Amino acid sequence: MKAAVLGGGVIGGGWAARFLLNGWDVAVYDPDPDAKRKIGEVLSGARRALPALYDRPLPREGTLTFHTDPGAAVTDAAWVQESVPETLSLKHRVYADIAPYLGADTVLGSSTSGFRPTQLNAQGGQGAKAIVAHPFNPVYLLPLVELVGDAGICLRAADILRGIGMHPLTLRKEIDAHIADRLLEAVWRESLWMVKDGVATTEEIDEAIRMGFGLRWAQMGLFETYRIAGGEAGMTHFLAQFGPALSWPWSRLTDVPEFDDALVDLIAGQSDAQSGHLSVRDLERLRDDNLVGILRALKATGSGAGGVVRDHEARLGPDESRAKGPITRE
Amino acid sequence: MKAAVLGGGVIGGGWAARFLLNGWDVAVYDPDPDAKRKIGEVLSGARRALPALYDRPLPREGTLTFHTDPGAAVTDAAWVQESVPETLSLKHRVYADIAPYLGADTVLGSSTSGFRPTQLNAQGGQGAKAIVAHPFNPVYLLPLVELVGDAGICLRAADILRGIGMHPLTLRKEIDAHIADRLLEAVWRESLWMVKDGVATTEEIDEAIRMGFGLRWAQMGLFETYRIAGGEAGMTHFLAQFGPALSWPWSRLTDVPEFDDALVDLIAGQSDAQSGHLSVRDLERLRDDNLVGILRALKATGSGAGGVVRDHEARLGPDESRAKGPITRE
Numbered sequence: 001m002k003a004a005v006l007g008g009g010v011i012g013g014g015w016a017a018r019f020l021l022n023g024w025d026v027a028v029y030d031p032d033p034d035a036k037r038k039i040g041e042v043l044s045g046a047r048r049a050l051p052a053l054y055d056r057p058l059p060r061e062g063t064l065t066f067h068t069d070p071g072a073a074v075t076d077a078a079w080v081q082e083s084v085p086e087t088l089s090l091k092h093r094v095y096a097d098i099a100p101y102l103g104a105d106t107v108l109g110s111s112t113s114g115f116r117p118t119q120l121n122a123q124g125g126q127g128a129k130a131i132v133a134h135p136f137n138p139v140y141l142l143p144l145v146e147l148v149g150d151a152g153i154c155l156r157a158a159d160i161l162r163g164i165g166m167h168p169l170t171l172r173k174e175i176d177a178h179i180a181d182r183l184l185e186a187v188w189r190e191s192l193w194m195v196k197d198g199v200a201t202t203e204e205i206d207e208a209i210r211m212g213f214g215l216r217w218a219q220m221g222l223f224e225t226y227r228i229a230g231g232e233a234g235m236t237h238f239l240a241q242f243g244p245a246l247s248w249p250w251s252r253l254t255d256v257p258e259f260d261d262a263l264v265d266l267i268a269g270q271s272d273a274q275s276g277h278l279s280v281r282d283l284e285r286l287r288d289d290n291l292v293g294i295l296r297a298l299k300a301t302g303s304g305a306g307g308v309v310r311d312h313e314a315r316l317g318p319d320e321s322r323a324k325g326p327i328t329r330e
Numbered sequence: 331m332k333a334a335v336l337g338g339g340v341i342g343g344g345w346a347a348r349f350l351l352n353g354w355d356v357a358v359y360d361p362d363p364d365a366k367r368k369i370g371e372v373l374s375g376a377r378r379a380l381p382a383l384y385d386r387p388l389p390r391e392g393t394l395t396f397h398t399d400p401g402a403a404v405t406d407a408a409w410v411q412e413s414v415p416e417t418l419s420l421k422h423r424v425y426a427d428i429a430p431y432l433g434a435d436t437v438l439g440s441s442t443s444g445f446r447p448t449q450l451n452a453q454g455g456q457g458a459k460a461i462v463a464h465p466f467n468p469v470y471l472l473p474l475v476e477l478v479g480d481a482g483i484c485l486r487a488a489d490i491l492r493g494i495g496m497h498p499l500t501l502r503k504e505i506d507a508h509i510a511d512r513l514l515e516a517v518w519r520e521s522l523w524m525v526k527d528g529v530a531t532t533e534e535i536d537e538a539i540r541m542g543f544g545l546r547w548a549q550m551g552l553f554e555t556y557r558i559a560g561g562e563a564g565m566t567h568f569l570a571q572f573g574p575a576l577s578w579p580w581s582r583l584t585d586v587p588e589f590d591d592a593l594v595d596l597i598a599g600q601s602d603a604q605s606g607h608l609s610v611r612d613l614e615r616l617r618d619d620n621l622v623g624i625l626r627a628l629k630a631t632g633s634g635a636g637g638v639v640r641d642h643e644a645r646l647g648p649d650e651s652r653a654k655g656p657i658t659r660e
Contacts, residue, residue, distance in 0.1 A: 010561050041611075049618040053625050053639050056646040086571075114580055136542035137559055138614075141621045143638040144542035165642035167541045167635070169534060177580035179530050179538040184552075185580040186516040189587075191552055192576075195597055196587045200509050202597060203604035204499060206551025208509040211497045212466035212474035214547030218624055219633050221536025221544065222514075222521055229467055231340045241416075246522075250444055250507035250515040253583030257519075257526045267525055267532060274533035281371075284468075288379040289631050291471045294548055295383050297623025303549050303616060305497070308473040309383050312495035316386040 001062075002027065004077040006070060006094055008035035011111050012083035013042030014139025016064065019079070021050050021140065022164040023059030028066050029073035036066055046140035053141075070094065071101040078103075079160055081133065083111040088119060095120075095128035102128065107157045109133025109147075113181050116174040117149035133157060134178055135166075143167035146178045186253060193252045210304040219290035220283075223267070224275050228283050235271045239264050331392075332357065334407040336400060336424055338365035341441050342413035343372030344469025346394065349409070351380050351470065352494040353389030358396050359403035366396055376470035383471075400424065401431040408433075409490055411463065413441040418449060425450075425458035432458065437487045439463030439477075443511050446504040447479035463487060464508055465496075473497035476508045516583060523582045540634040549620035550613075553597070554605050558613050565601045569594050 003019040005012045008030035016026045016039055028039060043064075051058050067073040074080045080098065084090055091110065102108060108130045110120055120130040131149030136142040145161050147154045147170045158168035171178060177185060194200045200208070216225045223235075230238030243259045257263060275283060298306025299313075333349040335342045338360035346356045346369055358369060373394075381388050397403040404410045410428065414420055421440065432438060438460045440450055450460040461479030466472040475491050477484045477500045488498035501508060507515060524530045530538070546555045553565075560568030573589045587593065605613060628636025629643075 010559065045614055045618060048615075049622050052622045053629070054643045054646060056643055056648050058646065114575065114578060136546075138618065138621070141618060141625070142542050142545055143635050144538065146538070162641075163645070165638065167537070167638045169537050169541070171530070171534075173529050175524075175529050176578065177575075179524065179535060180542050182520055182524070182581050183517050183535075183539065184543060185575060186520040186583050187513050187552060188572075189576065189581065189583060189585075190512055190516040192587045192589070192593065192597075194505075194509065194512070195600065196593055199503050199505050200501070201604070202553035202600040204501075205509060205513075206554050206604070207497070207499050208474065208476070209513065209547050209551040210549060211499070212472050212510050213514060214544070214549075214551065215472055216466075217539050217544030218548035219540060219544075219628060219636075221539040222517060223532035224536050229340065242518075245444065245507075245515060246519065248444060248506065251512050251519065251583075252585050253516050253519060253581075255519075255582050255584050257522045259522070263522065263526055267522075270525065270532040274531070274536070284375055285378075286631060286633060288375060288468065288471060290628060290633050291468070292379050292382045293627025293630055294624050295471065297627045298549055298620060299383070300623055301616060301619050303620050305473050306549075308495065308497045311492075313384045313386055315493070316384060316388065318386050 001025070002077045003079040003081065004029065004074040005081050005083065006030075006073065006098070007083040007085075007111075008032065008039045009083060010042065010137060011135065011139060012081070013039040014046070014137060015081045015083065015111070015135065017043045017046030017050070017140040018164055018166070020062045020064055021046060021058050023062055024164070025062040026064050027073040027077065028064070029068070029070045030066075031068065039064075042140075045138070049138075050140050070097045074098045074101045074106070076103070077106055079157075080106055080108045081111060082108065082130070086112060086114065088115060091115070091120060092122075095130060099128045105156070107131070107133075107153060107160065109157060111135060114177045116176060118174060120149075129153065131157060132174075132178065133161075134181075136180070144169060144180070146171060146180060148174050148178060190251055190253060207304075211308070215291055215294060215305055216287070218294055220287060223271055224283065225287075227271050227275055228280055228287060231280065234280070235268045236264065239267060331355070331409075332407045333409040333411065334359065334404040335411050335413065336360075336403065336428070337413035337415075337441075338362065338369045339413060340372065340467060341465065341469060342411070343369040344376070344467060345411045345413065345441070345465065347373045347376030347380070347470040348494055348496070350392045350394055351376060351388050353392055354494070355392040356394050357403040357407065358394070359398070359400045360396075361398065369394075372470075375468070379468075380470050400427045404428045404431045404436070406433070407436055409487075410436055410438045411441060412438065412460070416442060416444065418445060421445070421450060421460075422452075425460060429458045435486070437461070437463075437483060437490065439487060441465060444507045446506060448504060459483065461487060462504075462508065463491075464511075466510070474499060474510070476501060476510060478504050478508060520581055520583060537634075541638070545621055545624060545635060546617070548624055550617060553601055554613065555617075557601050557605055558610055558617060561610065564610070565598045566594065569597060
């Protein structure tokens with residue numbers, strides 16, 4: 001199998017590494033004379049990290065080639081991934097260049113953070129049918145790819161992505177910046193206010209994230225975490241408690257939806273569908289097992305919350321008698 | 331050492347567990363007749379999880395007592411933690427009740443998610459000097475505590491918190507909802523829009539978080555992650571690239587700061603102070619080591635991205651020849 005990577009920056013290089021290490025041949029097109037070196041550095045990071053996830057060997061690495069002609073790069077490729085800068089006219093020009101060389105079943109994915117498929121496929125692209133295939137840095141380690149666009153192509157794309165160890169999330173509707181970058185943009189905007197207003201430095205904001213809710217979000221998301229926070233009373237109780245904050249000055253970002261019964265029912269119902277097969281007690285145990293595993297992993301490097309655990313352990317006397325409770329991990 | 335916990339819900343129970351398992355005696359005041367059972371359940375979760383973080387035993391567990399009189403609960407306590415519901419008049423009433431029994435050096439912390447110290451210590455509290463000591467659920471595992479209020483008390487509080495394995499983050503200024511909950515509120519508001527508009531379900535939003543940026547935020551925060559994303563060109567390059575998105579429709583939350591040179595310089599300077607001692611290459615390696623450790627921890631439980639790794643491993647044939655690159659973890 002062959003993949004073509006158009007644009008060899010941090011994201012393009014990550015895609016190249018993800019495909020290569022999963023046994024695909026990869027053809028890179030990038031006019032930058034420095035592209036070979038840049039991709040080489042991403043690739044050496046990936047070779048060090050990705051195989052360490054698995055207790056079985058990855059397939060034999062594919063062959064990496066570099067091309068100055070985009071048509072040659074995409075010929076015979078089953079997947080073409082465009083990761084050129086975020087300028088629509090530039091993306092259109094690239095699509096027009098490669099259109100004659102694309103196979104009928106080739107997936108053309110764009111790494112765009114914000115453009116919608118309608119914009120990608122507007123006049124100028126010469127009939128190329130691109131979908132959004134938006135990954136997260138480092139692409140060789142993080143599984144998420146947001147897919148947006150033609151349903152049939154997305155279905156084929158999802159299958160291929162699962163084959164290289166990724167997690168496709170296909171969107172119901174196209175929307176500027178898809179899902180994840182909308183959340184990131186909201187945090188970014190609020191953070192900029194805090195830095196600007198002298199409330200917190202960049203480091204303090206990072207600490208506020210990685211010592212607390214960042215650890216929760218690595219393993220559950222926003223809603224499942226809040227379902228647990230509702231405790232025995234559940235999601236509707238949680239919503240009743242925290243709904244009013246929408247009208248409080250808890251953020252500078254003041255455009256809020258009306259928190260009516262219809263929205264409460266919608267969220268509570270979706271949360272039941274998502275997590276209702278597990279009791280809150282089960283969810284708590286799973287969360288705690290995940291957090292212990294994550295914190296122990298970070299203890300090994302000393303990063304963030306792992307550094308806190310490490311420092312605290314250094315204060316614990318080795319001679320103290322054991323805690324009374326059962327401390328074995330199940 | 332003795333701590334008093336006023337309010338025995340999920341948060342109060344977490345505080346009780348954190349102190350107890352670090353050798354403190356804990357006195358709980360909660361009028362709820364069911365408080366003993368509820369705290370018992372949080373405590374059994376904590377006994378299972380917290381010791382598993384450390385390779386040395388925790389101190390011998392302290393003694394847990396329950397009180398129907400708040401004055402008796404706080405007598406002789408070095409730390410009093412108030413975690414009653416988020417109603418200011420209720421908090422004031424509790425402070426007035428305990429004020430005569432507080433020692434001169436007793437830290438009175440409030441778990442409030444949103445109130446500022448000025449509000450906590452306004453008339454009605456009978457001269458109690460409360461600080462904000464805002465923890466994150468589960469309190470027995472997550473290290474972050476946001477401290478806001480009198481500088482001297484916060485200093486003393488920070489020392490005590492480090493002694494029980496927590497990470498104090500003392501705020502420069504008081505602000506509604508402190509730091510972390512402002513970020514959470516921004517994500518919450520944007521997520522509510524997406525659910526309401528039918529763009530994504532609660533489960534899809536959770537997946538968009540935990541399969542991607544949530545994994546980054548468990549170990550680095552927003553700004554350090556973006557510093558890496560800037561690649562060799564660094565933070566100023568990143569800011570130049572992503573600044574314009576503030577005027578794009580990437581979020582429904584439309585109140586944004588002006589992204590002028592002063593703000594760019596402020597952020598780039600703070601980022602240098604935070605991470606400038608490490609090269610981007612060093613940061614990448616640290617990030618990758620952390621991500622590999624986190625993903626392997628999640629693979630053990632099968633949660634989120636760990637489930638993706640597990641599924642992919644099942645597809646990898648055990649007979650394939652080894653990948654060519656160096657796959658040993660350093």
